[in-house]
Amino acid sequence: MTTLTKGLNQRYLAVQAKLSESVAAAGRSVGSVQLLPVSKTFGIKAIEEAIACGMECFGENYVQEACEKIDYFKSVRPDLHLTWHFIGHLQSNKTRAVAERFDWVQTVDRLKIAQRLNDQRPQDMAPLNVLIEVHISGEESKSGADPKDLPALASEIIKLPHLRLRGLMAIPELVDTEEGKMKPLLEMRKLFDDLVSKGFKLDTLSMGMSQDMVEAVKAGSTMVRVGTAIFGPRDYGGKQS
Numbered sequence: 001m002t003t004l005t006k007g008l009n010q011r012y013l014a015v016q017a018k019l020s021e022s023v024a025a026a027g028r029s030v031g032s033v034q035l036l037p038v039s040k041t042f043g044i045k046a047i048e049e050a051i052a053c054g055m056e057c058f059g060e061n062y063v064q065e066a067c068e069k070i071d072y073f074k075s076v077r078p079d080l081h082l083t084w085h086f087i088g089h090l091q092s093n094k095t096r097a098v099a100e101r102f103d104w105v106q107t108v109d110r111l112k113i114a115q116r117l118n119d120q121r122p123q124d125m126a127p128l129n130v131l132i133e134v135h136i137s138g139e140e141s142k143s144g145a146d147p148k149d150l151p152a153l154a155s156e157i158i159k160l161p162h163l164r165l166r167g168l169m170a171i172p173e174l175v176d177t178e179e180g181k182m183k184p185l186l187e188m189r190k191l192f193d194d195l196v197s198k199g200f201k202l203d204t205l206s207m208g209m210s211q212d213m214v215e216a217v218k219a220g221s222t223m224v225r226v227g228t229a230i231f232g233p234r235d236y237g238g239k240q241s
C-alpha cells in the first residue's frame with residue numbers, strides 16, 4: 001500500500017467502525033445502514049486508491065466531473081462493478097448525461113426532472129434508482145420537494161417505467177447540538193414512514209454525513225453519505241457543476 005492509500009484506508013476503517021458502533025448502539029441490525037463514500041472534487045487517482053481500500057460505490061455532485069470519472073472507469077476498468085450515486089443539485093439541461101451513466105439519483109425534487117431522467121434512461125440499462133430529495137425544516141437551500149407534496153410526487157414517479165423509486169434523501173443544515181441535529185432527521189424518518197404506510201415500497205432513507213452520521217443512524221437512516229471523514233478536506237478550486 002502506498003502512503004496515500006494507507007491514510008485513506010485508516011480513515012475508511014475508522015468511519016466503518018464508527019458506523020458499526022452507532023448501528024449497534026441504536027439497537028439496529030448489522031448491515032442495515034449502507035456507507036456511501038462521497039468522492040466529489042477528488043480525482044481518478046484518489047478513487048483508484050479508494051477502490052484498493054475496498055470501496056465500490058461513490059457519491060458525486062458535479063455532472064461533468066462525475067461523467068469523466070465514470071467514463072474513465074467504464075473504459076479502463078470494465079472488470080469493476082462500481083455503483084455511482086448522483087447527489088448534487090440536478091439542472092434539467094444536465095439530466096441526459098446523468099441518466100446515461102449513473103445507477104442512482106438521490107436528488108429528484110420535482111416531476112419534470114423525474115420525467116426527463118425516465119425518458120433519457122437508455123433502454124438497455126436497468127431502471128435508474130431514485131430518491132426524492134426533501135426540503136426539510138430550517139434548511140436554507142432552496143432545493144428539495146416540499147414535505148406536503150411527497151405523496152403526490154411519489155405517486156407520479158412510480159408510474160415511470162425506467163425509474164425505480166427507492167426512498168427519500170435530505171441534507172439538513174449543519175448545527176452543533178445533538179437536539180438540533182436530531183430534529184430534522186426525525187422529521188425525515190416520519191415522512192418516510194408515512195409514505196411506507198401509504199403503501200409505497202421504499203427501502204432507502206439517505207441521510208447523515210460526516211458531521212451527523214451517528215444521529216442519522218439513531219433516527220433511522222439506511223444510507224449515510226460520507227466525504228470528508230473518509231477522503232479528507234475538499235479543495236473546490238473554483239469548481240462549478
Ligand SMILES: *Cc1c(COP(=O)(O)O)cnc(C)c1O
Pocket residue numbers: 038040061087088171209210211225226227228229
Ligand atoms: C458533499 C456531500 C456529502 C458529504 O459531506 P461530508 O460532510 O464531506 O461528509 C454528503 N451528501 C451530499 C449531498 C453532499 O453534497
